[in-house]
Amino acid sequence: MKYALLFRGVNVGGKTRFPMADLRTALEGAGFSDVSTYLQSGNAVVAAPGRANAGKVAQRARAAIAEHLPWTPEFVVRTGAELAAVVAANPWPEAVAEPKLLNVAYASAAPDPKADLDPAAWAPDEWSLGDRCVYLRYVATSPGRSRLADVVCREAFRSSPGAVVTVRNWNTVVALAELTAG
Structure with missing residues (x-):
């Protein structure tokens, strides 16, 4: 199933910089497949294996991103449906x-x-x-x-x-x- 991660305030101003290439790398490292980003403002699409749900996707993404950033981005997860x-x-x-x-x-x-x-x-x-x-x-x-x-x-x-x-x-x-x- 595919999920969208909609980040709040990413790449707005100097303190919340997160290059989309780094976001894709972090999400791929967390085991997501078909990872892509849309625009530079914090929109990512991932496919999650098995019995994932939005909560598990958010938890896995949050942990992976924490390894790459000195700040914690906030985001909302939505399924394609x-x-x-x-x-x-x-x-x-x-x-x-x-x-x-x-x-x-x-x-x-x-x-x-x-x-x-x-x-x-x-x-x-x-x-x-x-x-x-x-x-x-x-x-x-x-x-x-x-x-x-x-x-x-x-x-x-x-x-x-x-x-x-x-x-x-x-x-x-x-x-x-x-x-x-x-």
């Missing part, structure tokens, strides 16, 4: 025409359905809770200029302190689903 389900559940199919303005915040925990979030506060930008993710649609602002992801994700995952949350634009969401398919 989970990534395909995120694509299929997109609440705004028309928004794929502008993939940089449609983002998914993947999380290590489920969002709190009772989170105190006011959709009108962000209009016309939008958000929607998903399965361990939040869909973010930017209409009036760009992802880089908006606090939508920060505020909505902080509130959506407040009941899960320490949850890892990492955001990807729609092009990356779809590419990772394709790389982990089958």
Whole structure:
């Protein structure tokens, strides 16, 4: 089965440098096969042997990476089926025409359905809770200029302190689903 490892904050600024070649080497050394990376921002795809599950994949990857870095990167693990389900559940199919303005915040925990979030506060930008993710649609602002992801994700995952949350634009969401398919 194939898994995507979605790293948070890798290769952003000087303190979190992790060359993708080193990441591939670490993951191959941990016994994963078909290891590849996507872009330079911390997206890896691996095939895990036998009866692996997301927890075991994360544990094995974390141990291997710890041998190569002086800092501990945070990441979220998703199966190909989970990534395909995120694509299929997109609440705004028309928004794929502008993939940089449609983002998914993947999380290590489920969002709190009772989170105190006011959709009108962000209009016309939008958000929607998903399965361990939040869909973010930017209409009036760009992802880089908006606090939508920060505020909505902080509130959506407040009941899960320490949850890892990492955001990807729609092009990356779809590419990772394709790389982990089958």
